[in-house]
Every structure is written in C-alpha cells, then in structure tokens.
Amino acid sequence: MSRIQIVPLLDVVRESSLTTTYRFRADIGGDAGQFVMVWIPKWDELPMALSYLGPVKGITVRAYGDATKALQSFKPGDRIGVRGPYGNTFRLEGERVLAVAGGTGVTSLIASVEAFAQQGAKITTAIGARTAEELVFVDRAGASGETHIATDDGSRGLHGFVPVLAEKLLAKGRYDQVIVCGPERMIKLVVDAALKRNLKVQASLERYMKCGVGICDACAFDDKLVCLDGPIFPGEVLAASEDFGAFRRDKSGRRVPL
C-alpha cells in the first residue's frame, strides 16, 4: 500500500517554453526510472517519472493536455497529490552506455543517466527535441558524460530525428548497452537498431494508466502491464511483442493503433 500524500510544491522551474519542473518533499522512496502517480486536483491523475530523486523529489512535465496545462499555473505552496513510487529501474549491464531520449523521454531518463554515471559507467546521451527551445536537461546530461543533440528543425545539433543520431553514434562508437525513452515509435527504432547490433537494450514505456498498481488493466500490452512489469522492459521482450510499437489501449480498453 502506498497512500496518496498531499504535498505543497517547494519550487517551480520553467525548463523550456512548454516544460516545467515541480519540486516537492514526499516521504516516499524512489529510484531512477521509477514513476509516481501525480494528482493535479480538479483535473486528473497521471503517471510521471521522477526527474529528481532524494528528499526533495521532482517531476518534469510538458504541458500537452488540459491537466498538464493547468499544472503550469501552479505556484510554490500549491498542493498536489503523489503516490508511489511504482515500477522498476534500468539495470546497468556494462561499462559504456548510450542513453537515447526523445522529447519528454529525457525527463524519465535523466535520473538514470546520473545514477549510471555515479556507478562509474561511461555514459553518452543523445537528446532529441522538435526545436532547440524545447530541449531540457542538456546540462545535466553533460555533467554525466558526453552529450549529443538532434532537433527536427535543425535549430541545434543534428538536423533530424534522434534515432538517426543514435544510429550514427552506434555506428562509430562502442557501447555495451542502450537505454531509451520517448515516443513509442521512436523507441522502437532505437530498440531495433540496438538489437541489430546484438547490444543489450532497455526501454521505458509510457501508457495511459488509471491505477498504477497492476489491477485495472488499462496499461496492458500483450500479457504485460506497464505499471507493474515495467515501465522498463528489455529489448527482447519488446521485440517479441505484438503490441509494442504498433498498438496501445485507449481509455475504454480498445486496442488502437499507436
């Protein structure tokens, strides 16, 4: 059982035009890669990765829907609900790691990038965004290792999609494993690229969730649950999946194309 805790926001930091970090103190654990269910009162409750660990935790949220847009107006002292932490963590499986983040995926990956670097891994991070203004955590990734950037509009770094950047890095560098988070189709490209080279790869998936604790079946794919068995899955599991990269469940439970 992890009861919901109602906590005041301690700090609100605008990271980019659309993305904001909210810091709060909550008496819950939390390891890199895990997520919490965040209640935005009167709006919604959503799964969000912990972008900062430790006593003062953080979530970093892109304003894309009504609830996350409403959250943008929250100020220090305003309260949210959090429960968790839920889910598993990335496992370090070698010395040289390539982390690939697309869009908001970097908010799920950044704590693991830092944790791996602290464990002594040599970590290279590829961060992709639509445009330079939307890039977040480039400095944090840079403090943990080499960092490469791709933007869809070419405003910074490689002009193109982050899987293309990942492919280039894999072609010229040597890595023991790949970790990846972002839109599912982008994840699929990176997973395929890693598996093609016989590299270990783990991906963190994002799905619509209601319970977060493995009972409501909203985040099911194949016979797995993203909340309970994930959100991080090994590449072999994803490669064998019928749903990964192709189908998701909508709010009613219908299996719909991604």
Next chain:
Amino acid sequence: MVDLRAELAGIRLRNPTMLASGILDETAGSLLRVHRAGAAAVVTKSIGPEPREGYANPTVVELEMGLLNAVGLPNPGIAEFEREVRQAVGGGATVIGSVYGKDAEEFAKVASAMAGYGVVAVELNLSCPHAKGLGTEIAQHGDAVAEITRAVKDVVSVPVFPKLSPNVSNIAAFATAAERAGADGVVAINTVKAMTIAPELKMPVLANRFGGLSGPAIRPIGVRAVYDIHEAVDIPVVGVGGIASGRDALEYIMAGASAVQLGTVLMSRGVGAFEAVLKEMAALLEEIGLASVREAIGVAHE
C-alpha cells in the same frame, strides 16, 4: 491431499478460486495470465453495449484498509470485446462474462452476444455503486433484479449469476428475487459505497467524489451477506469481498459460498495470490480435519 475441486451450477472448477470482475480482466493477455496463475475461472471486466471511457482520474485510491475506486465501468464495448474473450477461451481459460446495461433489454442483448463468444457463464453487474443510470441505480429493488435476470435467462443457455450489492438493507431478499427469476447462482458482494477526502485540499480524492470500497475492510460485510443469502436460497453463492488468504476464503465458504473470487488482493500479493490462497486453504482444511472444499460449504450454519 485435500480435494480442492469445486462445482458451480454444473460448471466444474479445478479449485474454488476465481478472478473477480474489474481486476486485470479487460484484455485477453491479462485474463490468460491470471488463468495460468491458478484461477479456476476468470470473470471479465463488466462489458456494456458501447465503448465507455469511464471516469477521469483519480479513479483509484489506496487506503490502509482497502481500495477505493470509481473507475466508471470503462470497457471497449461488447462488439470489440469478442476478440479478447475468444483469445482467452482459445488459450484455455474458463471465462465468465460480466455484463451491464441500462435496462433489461440492454442486459439481454449484451449477455446474448457474450454467451456467443464461448463463456461458461454470464455474471450480471447489478451492483456497481458509482455508475449513473447503471448498476445499483437500476437495481434498487428485487423486482428489477428479477426482471433483468429473467430477460437474460430468456436469451442465453449458459448459467446466469447476478452480482448483488451490499448497499441495500436486506441483500438476501435480492438473492431470493434472483432465484425466483431463474438465476443459477448469485455473486456477493460488490464494493461498498464509500468516500475519502483530502483535508489539505478540502475535497474528495476520487474525481467521481464517491466510489466503491474493496479489500480487507469489507470482508466481514461480505461474509455476513453470504451467510444470509445461503439461509435464504438454494442456488449456489459465489463469495467475494476482501479475500486475501486461504483463511479468508474459508470464512466465505463456511458461510455458504461454493466458490470465491479474488480481486483487490492482487494489488498486494500479485497473481501469485491464487496459488498462495489455495495452499493456505488446503493446509487449514487439513488441520481442521476436512478432506475437501465441498465438505466445508456452509458448515458455519450447523
């Protein structure tokens, strides 16, 4: 060896445990996972005539004594659900299809389609405590339970099990009405209508404000309900509500249940709950000198 086999309205079950409706039962993958974990039968999410998104989050609140939910009957609709049921049945699961509707006609239509997908029985959700115009709201009286049961019995040949609400003054009267209308058994209980408030925010946590409580807190309520129903009817009773151990399951069975359903316990014990409960139940039966589950049914009445 204790004989764990059970039987329910002619349906032979390898043991007395089933998956309760609403838990890990919206996709074939999850239904099969629970089947493989040891459940003798799996009850589907309640399915209605059309797709339904359910309520906004928060829909689920973990409390120290149980789980409060107002998920709002999300489901892909009966047409879309065919794929999941057929895949689960094809994979070897014994599937019971839970259905809901706004009236007897809708119940009959959905149940008829569900029966055609290969389920061994149909469970009627007459007891969702939080869906407007559905569940408890349309089954306030024994008459409504009887009307819906009769309408479904007219169109399906598999056994029909109405699931009853504890949010009434006399649940046994509803069981009697169901029995008279031809029900092959009843399932008791659904969740108990409840609310929790976040004092810091001065508002209920659930987006729907109130919902249904499940888990350990409601077990004594369920055991009492099953006990009363067993006194009142001759059809079998399926006990559900807060079962987390073999000992809990035996309470229901001794109150009169022929089988039991597990739900909220999957949150704490995972799908391994089925094997654990069966093992605990067998050990306890052996300890008290009963050779089979069947011998334990209703013994608390003697």
